[in-house]
Amino acid sequence: MRNDLRERRAERGWSQADLADKLDVSRQTINAIETEKYSPSLELAFKIARLFKARVEDVFQG
Amino acid sequence: MDSQPTLSLGTNHGRRVLIAGATWFLVYLASRFALQEFHLVAPWAWVAALAHLFAFFWFVAVVERALKSADELQRLIQLEALALAFSTTMVLLMTLGLMEIFHGGRLQFPLLDIWAMLPVIYAICFAVAYQRYR
Numbered sequence: 001m002r003n004d005l006r007e008r009r010a011e012r013g014w015s016q017a018d019l020a021d022k023l024d025v026s027r028q029t030i031n032a033i034e035t036e037k038y039s040p041s042l043e044l045a046f047k048i049a050r051l052f053k054a055r056v057e058d059v060f061q062g
Numbered sequence: 063m064d065s066q067p068t069l070s071l072g073t074n075h076g077r078r079v080l081i082a083g084a085t086w087f088l089v090y091l092a093s094r095f096a097l098q099e100f101h102l103v104a105p106w107a108w109v110a111a112l113a114h115l116f117a118f119f120w121f122v123a124v125v126e127r128a129l130k131s132a133d134e135l136q137r138l139i140q141l142e143a144l145a146l147a148f149s150t151t152m153v154l155l156m157t158l159g160l161m162e163i164f165h166g167g168r169l170q171f172p173l174l175d176i177w178a179m180l181p182v183i184y185a186i187c188f189a190v191a192y193q194r195y196r
Contacts, residue, residue, distance in 0.1 A: 029135040032195040041134050 001039040002061045005030070008052050023047055075128035082124040083181075086117040094174075139191045146187035151180055 009019050009030075016034070020027040025044065032038035033048075039060075040048065049056040093110045096102060102110055129140065155176075 025133040026136055028195065029133050032135055037195050038135055038138075044134060 002036060003033065003059055004061075005048065005059065006034045008054070008059065009034075019051075022051060075124075075131060078124050079121075079128055082117075082121040086114060086121045089117040090114040135195060139188070139195060142191040142194070143184060143188040146190065147180070147184040150183050150187060154179070154183070 005019075009016070014022075016027045016030045020030045023030070023044065029038065029040075029044075033040055045056050045060055049059050052059060093113050096110045097107060129137065132140065
């Protein structure tokens with residue numbers, strides 16, 4: 001699933017590990033989402049959107 | 063939450079799984095050695111044959127704790143690895159069985175050692191599953 005997670009993360013100066021810690025997932029999961037090799041669950045997608053204070057559909061573009 | 067894939071050697075959980083697995087294996091080897099070298103009789107033969115089960119239960123508990131701490135992608139990787147390993151093991155055993163037919167009898171492959179290929183197959187399948195999401 002296409003997403004702009006990498007850009008949003010970069011705007012805040014966070015590393016993948018930083019973002020992983022904030023979302024309580026592994027860095028591998030963040031990397032897989034950013035490289036679009038893995039689509040997160042709805043729960044994780046909402047967590048990500050809340051963290052970036054954005055709508056899910058703005059972060060993830062089906 | 064570890065920032066590394068669960069059950070990889072780089073994490074605390076991975077190291078614990080490895081230690082528990084190695085312990086299980088060593089207890090198994092000790093039991094096998096005792097049975098083969100000392101020609102144990104009941105009840106000691108039973109004790110030797112069943113001793114590794116305690117190490118196995120510990121191994122299962124350690125793996126369960128590791129999986130509980132895993133995130134959704136890590137669990138998916140484990141599921142894919144196990145599905146692949148299970149079917150690969152099945153086809154291998156089926157092939158060995160078919161080979162026995164045209165071989166005209168039992169293959170010179172000790173049943174006692176067939177289990178050893180299972181963790182190897184799982185490790186390969188885990189590597190394959192892990193690579194898919196790299």
